[in-house]
Amino acid sequence: MGDIFSSLALVVVGIAIFVAVLGALYWLASQLPEPWRERARTAVFIGPGIILLLGLVIPALLNFRFSFLDRDEEWYGFGNYRDIFTNDNNIKVLANTLWWGILVTGVSTVIGITIARFADRMRGEPFAKALIFLPTAISMVGAGIIWNFVYSPKEYGLLNSMLRLLPGEQETKFFLQDPKLFGIQSNYVPGLNTILIMVVIIWIQAGFATVVISAALKGVPDDLVEAAKIDGATDRQAFYKVVLPYIKGTIITVATTVVIAVLKIFDIIQTMGKGGSFGTSTMANEMYEQAFPQDNEGLGAAWAVLLFVAVAPIVFVNARNQRAMREGR
Amino acid sequence: MSTLTMKNLQKKYPNGYEAVPGLDLHVDDGEFLVLVGPSGCGKSTVLRMVAGLEDISGGDLLIDDVVVNDRGPQQRDIAMVFQSYALYPNMTVEGNIAFAMKLRKTDKDVIKAKVAEVAELLELTAVLDRKPGQLSGGQRQRVAMGRAIVREPKLFLMDEPLSNLDAKLRVQTRAEIAKLQRRLGVTTMYVTHDQVEAMTMGDRVAVLRRGILMQCASPAQLYEAPDNLFVAQFIGSPSMNVLRGKVSSAGDEGIALELAGQTITLTGASAQRLAGLAAYVGQEIAIGMRPEAIGGDGTATIDIDVDLVEMLGSEKLVHATMGAPSVRSTDTAIETGSGNESTVVASLDPRREIRVGERVTLTLDTLRLHAFDLSTGAAIGRSTS
Numbered sequence: 001m002g003d004i005f006s007s008l009a010l011v012v013v014g015i016a017i018f019v020a021v022l023g024a025l026y027w028l029a030s031q032l033p034e035p036w037r038e039r040a041r042t043a044v045f046i047g048p049g050i051i052l053l054l055g056l057v058i059p060a061l062l063n064f065r066f067s068f069l070d071r072d073e074e075w076y077g078f079g080n081y082r083d084i085f086t087n088d089n090n091i092k093v094l095a096n097t098l099w100w101g102i103l104v105t106g107v108s109t110v111i112g113i114t115i116a117r118f119a120d121r122m123r124g125e126p127f128a129k130a131l132i133f134l135p136t137a138i139s140m141v142g143a144g145i146i147w148n149f150v151y152s153p154k155e156y157g158l159l160n161s162m163l164r165l166l167p168g169e170q171e172t173k174f175f176l177q178d179p180k181l182f183g184i185q186s187n188y189v190p191g192l193n194t195i196l197i198m199v200v201i202i203w204i205q206a207g208f209a210t211v212v213i214s215a216a217l218k219g220v221p222d223d224l225v226e227a228a229k230i231d232g233a234t235d236r237q238a239f240y241k242v243v244l245p246y247i248k249g250t251i252i253t254v255a256t257t258v259v260i261a262v263l264k265i266f267d268i269i270q271t272m273g274k275g276g277s278f279g280t281s282t283m284a285n286e287m288y289e290q291a292f293p294q295d296n297e298g299l300g301a302a303w304a305v306l307l308f309v310a311v312a313p314i315v316f317v318n319a320r321n322q323r324a325m326r327e328g329r
Numbered sequence: 330m331s332t333l334t335m336k337n338l339q340k341k342y343p344n345g346y347e348a349v350p351g352l353d354l355h356v357d358d359g360e361f362l363v364l365v366g367p368s369g370c371g372k373s374t375v376l377r378m379v380a381g382l383e384d385i386s387g388g389d390l391l392i393d394d395v396v397v398n399d400r401g402p403q404q405r406d407i408a409m410v411f412q413s414y415a416l417y418p419n420m421t422v423e424g425n426i427a428f429a430m431k432l433r434k435t436d437k438d439v440i441k442a443k444v445a446e447v448a449e450l451l452e453l454t455a456v457l458d459r460k461p462g463q464l465s466g467g468q469r470q471r472v473a474m475g476r477a478i479v480r481e482p483k484l485f486l487m488d489e490p491l492s493n494l495d496a497k498l499r500v501q502t503r504a505e506i507a508k509l510q511r512r513l514g515v516t517t518m519y520v521t522h523d524q525v526e527a528m529t530m531g532d533r534v535a536v537l538r539r540g541i542l543m544q545c546a547s548p549a550q551l552y553e554a555p556d557n558l559f560v561a562q563f564i565g566s567p568s569m570n571v572l573r574g575k576v577s578s579a580g581d582e583g584i585a586l587e588l589a590g591q592t593i594t595l596t597g598a599s600a601q602r603l604a605g606l607a608a609y610v611g612q613e614i615a616i617g618m619r620p621e622a623i624g625g626d627g628t629a630t631i632d633i634d635v636d637l638v639e640m641l642g643s644e645k646l647v648h649a650t651m652g653a654p655s656v657r658s659t660d661t662a663i664e665t666g667s668g669n670e671s672t673v674v675a676s677l678d679p680r681r682e683i684r685v686g687e688r689v690t691l692t693l694d695t696l697r698l699h700a701f702d703l704s705t706g707a708a709i710g711r712s713t714s
Binding site: 226228233 | 380381382401402403407408409411412413415416417418419420428429432433476480
């Protein structure tokens with residue numbers, strides 16, 4: 001208990017010092033004559049941000065340099081990158097990450113749109129939405145542990161128990177160790193284990209998508225749907241041709257947010273895929289696995305650079321979409 | 330071409346509120362009917378029931394003598410112009426106008442030709458590939474019109490289509506819509522709260538109060554012969570002056586009214602018009618005078634105390650005090666003003682010299698005098714019906 005209080009006190013003191021320093025600087029800046037006063041004030045507020053940014057940029061640059069070194073920190077050129085794109089295991093990781101981005105983003109968004117559409121103006125809508133949103137609040141590690149129970153081959157494994165209810169002799173399945181999908185095992189096809197882990201993230205992300213899209217749906221003017229109906233549109237046509245385009249910006253925001261979260265998928269692979277075993281690894285997982293357990297910092301750094309390259313364009317799309325939404329269609 | 334008929338049309342909400350207790354109304358083929366009334370009078374509800382956007386609680390709605398109560402808006406072959414225009418923001422002007430035809434899988438060349446024709450008519454050709462967000466208010470309004478007329482529907486429904494335009498554009502567009510409707514000859518129901526729009530555009534005007542039809546007649550008839558106090562005061566701007574008066578006598582020599590301590594005698598045609606007053610001898614009634622019935626031609630006179638003179642160029646509005654309480658028909662009841670004084674407005678020739686503070690004697694055109702029953706608000710006419 002005492003520890004908690006002393007930690008809390010430290011936090012409060014820390015924040016107080018931060019505010020006091022900023023306040024003092026701001027006060028000092030306010031004493032300056034124009035035109036310096038406004039510039040100094042701006043600097044006071046932007047300054048901490050720039051310091052934080054440097055704290056990000058410098059390690060990023062160091063990481064970039066690291067990615068050209070080998071396991072023994074000798075110069076390796078583009079060797080790490082070559083290995084990533086030629087080594088079978090690494091190609092599996094790239095393909096997995098791509099599937100994660102496509103399947104989880106697509107399915108979560110579609111589920112979000114569907115639930116938001118049909119729950120809209122339903123009785124008990126807020127309650128239903130709260131239930132759907134709940135998984136979003138669960139930590140990924142927690143979710144991983146919960147779902148491990150579902151997929152477990154042990155007695156309490158929910159999925160296996162359900163299978164046992166089927167007629168005939170059912171063998172116990174080791175779902176999370178099954179790298180095949182419909183009997184296919186390929187570098188380019190995600191295994192059943194990967195798909196089952198994706199289900200967990202869809203379970204989490206669909207709630208987020210539903211809540212955000214549902215809010216956007218409520219912002220669609222009734223007039224617009226009514227006009228479409230008078231123009232002869234069925235409910236379905238009105239939804240696809242008028243409502244969906246109207247909330248396009250929100251859907252892009254949801255999809256880009258999910259895709260960024262999914263590309264960085266790591267903790268669930270650690271908890272459910274045993275750190276990427278049985279062909280479940282992804283880029284972020286590989287970054288960690290190589291850099292730390294495998295002690296190959298160069299390769300880990302190269303994965304980090306690739307991850308950044310993969311996420312950057314999505315952030316750009318997201319930013320442009322946000323601007324378009326602000327400026328109105 | 331089509332007709333629209335409402336037989337005892339009702340709208341009740343689940344909470345028990347009766348927005349429209351039972352409306353009988355008929356719109357003739359090619360007619361322009363304006364539904365007018367203060368806000369909350371149920372006019373939009375009626376329009377939305379006709380459009381199929383609102384369920385009908387009772388009675389029948391007929392388009393071309395076919396009951397369409399249970400048809401969705403898609404199956405009624407109507408077009409509607411919304412107050413907000415409700416343009417599809419993601420589509421171009423062309424897309425907006427063509428949307429209904431595309432849904433019906435009309436031939437592409439036909440769509441193109443029709444859109445071009447409508448765009449030409451509404452001067453939208455130059456902006457066909459723009460999105461609604463890039464258009465001015467007037468252009469948006471025209472796109473909304475274009476979307477309606479391109480379909481050649483059985484009915485046009487318009488829900489306050491001018492209220493988002495500025496005053497000048499509104500006057501101009503008002504005339505354009507009326508002209509367009511006459512040219513296309515499509516049966517039209519138009520909802521507005523603005524009595525000037527109602528008077529200028531409609532072949533007939535239906536005045537609604539709390540879901541009840543107060544009168545449906547031509548603009549001239551509504552103005553000259555209102556059925557009741559509500560219509561009398563709703564139509565006309567400035568509105569009719571209505572004061573509490575008394576019928577002192579009625580006989581062969583005419584009818585004598587007492588108003589603010591003055592006597593007004595009606596003889597000949599003026600007396601015949603209001604012969605029903607004979608039943609009110611000795612009783613109080615509401616006496617109505619349009620602003621322009623004061624100070625023009627007339628046989629009777631009234632004295633007024635001038636408080637304010639407004640010079641409008643084409644007329645001079647004189648606000649004056651008379652020594653009788655005013656009577657107002659509100660949304661729910663007929664109210665008599667407190668005190669024994671009220672303000673009347675007279676519209677005079679602008680060249681006439683009138684000074685504030687003066688007591689002046691003005692003529693009163695007794696042929697344009699109106700009388701109403703104080704308890705029911707019904708107009709008193711030739712007979713006591």
